[in-house]
Amino acid sequence: MSSELSRYQDPWAAEHYDAQIAWPDPDLPLYREMAAESPGRVLELACGTGRVTLPLARQGATVTGIDISPHMLAVARRKLAAEPAEVRARVTLVEGDMSKFALPHACGLILIPFRSFQALLVRADQRGCLECCAKHLLPGGRLAINVFHPWLSKLVALKSAEPHEYIGPSGEEVKAVSRVRFDFAEQTLTSHITYQITSTAGETRSHEHVLRLRYFFRCEVEWMLEACGFAVEALYGDFDRSLFTGGSPEMIFVARKV
């Protein structure tokens, strides 16, 4: 398998995604609140395996999830099939590109959780995505984008991330090791991730893929949102809606269509 396999095109990554992201969903309460406050439909871009889409549908929201990966969507569909009929009826899953999509409905709320926006590496795709969002929002509708706050003290020295260990979907032990390379002129980071996999029978093998992300700074995102027809309503430094500071781990922008 090519070492340049992108994480987004990797069927293996889709099957492992839920096990890898051992995140206790710290962002979900915020998105739940926003969905409850918003009239109309909710749209989640880069919905992946449905980590956010499904709980929002369970609480009563009508949700559309878009993802570029058919493999991720296959996992989401499998999970959705296990939900009660009324939840299933509220969810639409669409294979598509977040930088150019066209849906038949306008929405009251669009969410781009968990750094997915950072998969858009160039300004043309960032603009494409935000302009599509503006087109799909009802008047006064809101957009929430979560990107990480660049950790400058590490950014300058980071070569590899801490190894990450988890139990895979078939009970295999997986150890992920990342080599990280920054391009400071293009504001991108590239992780070459190698997975050492030990099956329950004790067989070992390895798997590799590449994750490329753009990192954003605060004022840059604010100008970008303004340039694409949004007014920034709030910037949180974490999912508890705390104020953004120099030490905040996250940047969560809430913007309203102008």
Place this chain on the structure above:
Amino acid sequence: MSPDTELYDDGWSAELYDFVSAPWKSDVAFWLSLAEQAGDPVLELACGTGRIVLPVARAGYRVTGLDRSPHMLAIARRKLAHEAVAMRDHLRLVEGDMSGFDLNERFGLIIIAARSFQALLTRAQQRSCLEACARHLKPGGCLALDVFNPSLSRLARAGGVDETPDEYAGPGEEAIRETGHTDYDLASQSLRWRSRQEWHDVAGTKQVREYVCDLHYFFRFEMEWTLEACSFEVEALYGNFDRSPFTADSPEMIFVARSAR
């Protein structure tokens, strides 16, 4: 003197600036080459003591220099008085705020040199400046500005950065010792540079001046979005005044943009 005196808001720091900046030549040829391409009249925002507007006027272009500081402009006027009469008609010096000006004239080229744009700390001020620029450009006119390329290792240092002490001869040949400290606010993307100059005057009395200078630091794509949001199209980005391409280690970010209005 209050330790919070802003740099260039008094006569002494304006004289010091004029003296210290006089040898800075590397950018002048670049701005002149832009004037050659874009044609006059030329407007320089935050022209200071005339380091750039004077040679541009000497080269035969009609030039307007705008600055907020009457102390800086007084020095520029003093220098202008020594120039040939014909050249004096080429150069107009105006006291005014770069974030909101109305000169009732349109220019072929607007220059914001020496990181002056970074003195605009808020997005509202930055937008207001760029919108004023757009209103003052002829169709197809050109805006060029330079900001420094922020050093991530400086930003990353907790507690700020002690600047290397410097010793130099001042305008009156006094031996000035300058120390400084820079603090970065990562949330607002701003820095506060505190500087202190010490010397002994002719009577042997110790003199001390302390200044603060607040600047916004821009990242590359931030500036591209800023220009785009204010209806400019970025035509070029250079990493230095020799027009070398921008790289991660470039000292400068020099943007050349055209109004898309």
